[in-house]
Amino acid sequence: MPVLPYFFFGTLMDPDVLTIVLGRDPGALSKAATLSGFSRVRVENEPYPALVEEAGGQVEGLLLGDYVPEDDQRIRFFEDFDFAIEQCSVVTASGPEKALYCGAVRNIKPTDIPWSYDEWTRLEKARFLKATGIYMACYGTLDGAAADELWLDTIREIFGN
Template structure:
């Protein structure tokens, strides 16, 4: 008997099908289930092109669920999260009620700011550069240990974003 796989709740760059395709190494298909995570805000991370979640009673974050994925997809998502995020359980609200999901939760080694992060702004202003970063970074999947992967990410962001 197989254990049901929990869906992933994506709230940042992984909501974008182009980014998700690079991360998974294949077309992810549509992410069509809208979901809301209550009690959090989506904010910019200092010197990074992606968001983090911070606890924020009374607020909520809109995102999308990815339901169908293979163990290799899960491993690639966990690699992409750069070892700075932990994969945690959460309860999101979907059209039919609450559902348990996985999300990239508690952070270490990064500094969330108090500046809101907007998906629409990111698409308009940063997506093209971020796709290059993701492509380069994912070449390290299965080859790099966490320390080397972190160096690759930081060097690539610095090179492409010029910071």
């Protein structure tokens, strides 16, 4: 059975972040995609977004279709055990497609403030890259609780949250 592409709607749309997370150059993301029925909002005290259901909402993102099992494991580690990998249907230029996305399940407090990729790039990306590098350097060595603690400590130190 073919592997479903990942639908990235936040920081993983950024090729520099994705390179750190995968530990390799990801190449070009497959294609643009739109997820309906959701909006993208800031997460309280975090520099990344979450999706919340919203009738009529639409979230633009990118699909990563070319990945191997190690990439999948690294993505799941990066998502910090607070997110569940869920299936969704997105629309691309070539029509509807099934995809995977990271949906919040615990320890995440979505706000009602929209999250903007352009604003994040301008104001937070440099610090986020530093935090991501520190966090991903521990891939394969930490359990969920220790990884969560490392992320929160790193974000507080770098972002002052």
